[in-house]
Amino acid sequence: MSVPVVIVSGLYPVARSARVDRLLAEHPGSVAVHHDLREVSSGRVERVVRDTAGVLDLQEIQLAHGCVTCTVREDLIPQLLSRMGSASLLIAELWDSVEPRAVAEALAWHEDTVHALHLTGVLTVLDAEHVTDDICCDERLAQRGKLAAADDERYLAEVLARQIEYATAIVVSGAEEEDIELARALLGHLAPTTPTGVLDSAPPSVTGAEIDVEMLGARVDPATAQLPCDAQTDEISTVVWHRLRALHPQRLFEAVDELVTETVRSRGRFWLANRHERLLAWDAVAGIVSVEDAGPWLAALPEAAWEMESPARRMAATLDWSPALDDRVQHLVFTGPDLDRDRILSLLDSCLLTEEEMLAGSDIWTGYQDPFAFILDLEETSA
Template sequence: MSGTETRLAVAIVGGLHADARRTAVREILRTVPGSVALHHDLSSAADGAVRRTVRDGRGLLGAGDAPLVNDCACCALREDLVPELLRLADGGGHRLAVVELWDSVEPQAVAAVIAAEGEPLKLTGVATAVDPALLVPCLTDGDDLAEAGLAAAPRDQRTIADTFARQLEYPTVIAVFEGGAADRPSDDGDHALLAQLTPGARRVRTSEAALGPALLVGFDVAAAAARQHPACALLPQECDEHGVSTVVWRRERPFHPGRLYAALEDLTCAAARSRGRFWLADRPDTLLSWDAAGGALCVESAGPWMAALPAAAWEMVPAERRVAASLDWHPRHGDRRQHLTFTSPGLDRDGLLTLLDSCLLTDAEYAAGPDGWRKLPRAFDELLDPVA
């Protein structure tokens, strides 16, 4: 069963909005002949097992329990999923296997597992199902998944907002649900927010017959990972529509670490979602990532800037990153720059830009050069170099 024509197409459909996700999967099963859906329900993990179901458009085909692995529901999913997909492939008769993820499972890790298996499986699409009316409530919800009963492991420390943001930004298809799962129907502002947050994805209504075919065109795991990497991420573009704005802030000067640290709370709360990359004057060789949702900010090192690498190391860097660096190249700083995006209804554009600009080095501070910058207060040591 090694020929390309005998490979089983596999598509992933995920998302925190369960009604939207189930509707999307149901529509795919109805419109794509030979399709079957697998779902691992992690809500029963506290009882020591993960419940697996397999169904097609006519109903349930089978069910079983997958034992926990290392007390981790997601590990159980990974251990059980591929064997089930291989069983379906070996049995023949199926054109498409839809992997319906449980609420808080993120598609990126599952996509990597399926793609790594290779033949006879072929990952052909990844979608997140979304109810637009629930966008703002989810993106502004800073509660831990555990508090909502959605944790995928005992030590799962993710929040609803950051999990939902990653579910939105990874796939190439957004399945848009109009079933009224929220207390109110979605409006133009909700759809504008969705469009601005997912610039590289195709948006298809869950009621459209085109949803299934959209998940059969193919999916490049390496390219998807590159779109998420802070150095070359596909970030939203400048926009202002239906009361929803995206501000793209790009500057060449480094941040003053002390002034930026003092402004973190205001900047984090300025928008429902903000992302990007930046550099600090006292850490000129470190590319830093900015990831904020639900009133919480994650700042992490994403490795060195390209300009800080020896020329011989450039060939070992993915092509997408080399291209991104060349587009941003500055004769003095190389690819070092500030590139942050803020997306939200009711965004205070002028106030945000003023605050961001105030955190940059002044003319006098900038003139001191890298030797002087390294003497500035190291305000981010606790965030970036925590003591174990």
């Protein structure tokens, strides 16, 4: 019989550890495994195993390659498997800057865990006093001492956003009611469909049925992401831009700085006229923007290949389908304090091709100067 596993993530170790303590107390016979990665760049990791009575095992382990992937593969999974015979619930408490998706997929798809363990929840724990500032922070993890590998160049805010958006449940910890309310208002924009609770009250459950990790990934993947809707909560705004017409690469590039500096978080999918067969992903947080090629639009594939795509991908394409442009769509979502909705929409609309440019067709579009090429063509070369 397989044993349930819960992943607990979060940048804030005190709040995260307190939630793990509560899980251990609520589930007699449960065991938590945590890897401290402060020295991971030198290949050293400290493993702590505990239950409600205290520490069961504390060891420093040496890894051939200091990274999260080898920590999970070489130590976390073996540890969980070794304790499944006596544990009612296994808790994987992740290091501060570890993103839960990679761990969830490793646990779900590893050949040794498929029939032995089943993932029932991905919980992200937040500190209400700091989360609203950190989501706007342009510091790298190294500046906070939260590296997950020697070459880790990620930003604090991008990790925080992914921990929030991937979670199946969120818990907010804090002493001040005002901080908690502001944090929950922010979460209502970033992850509006995710159950959210407060540490000192009954938190959302993460020990129910097994999670479909493939569907969990589809919630955040650019081609299938369940993006937030238009919303206004006190001073926090979410603005949705949804159009069909192609974007002019030069005009969009010139608008990027204004779009990302005036907003806190934005993401979505879009298409450029000169790359009309490619679905492009937009991901920006705290002023740092990433534009990536996320593969072909479904319409660019032979119909025979559609069945090879996931049900979530085909469903998303069906929902976006239009007679003229098939599943090509501009769908970007922006969140921030007191956003000027009309200004954002007007700026993005000004980046679209005019009717005359649209009628010129793709043969003309391919000749457009493309300032995104240095990013997108480099990705294609690297692949």
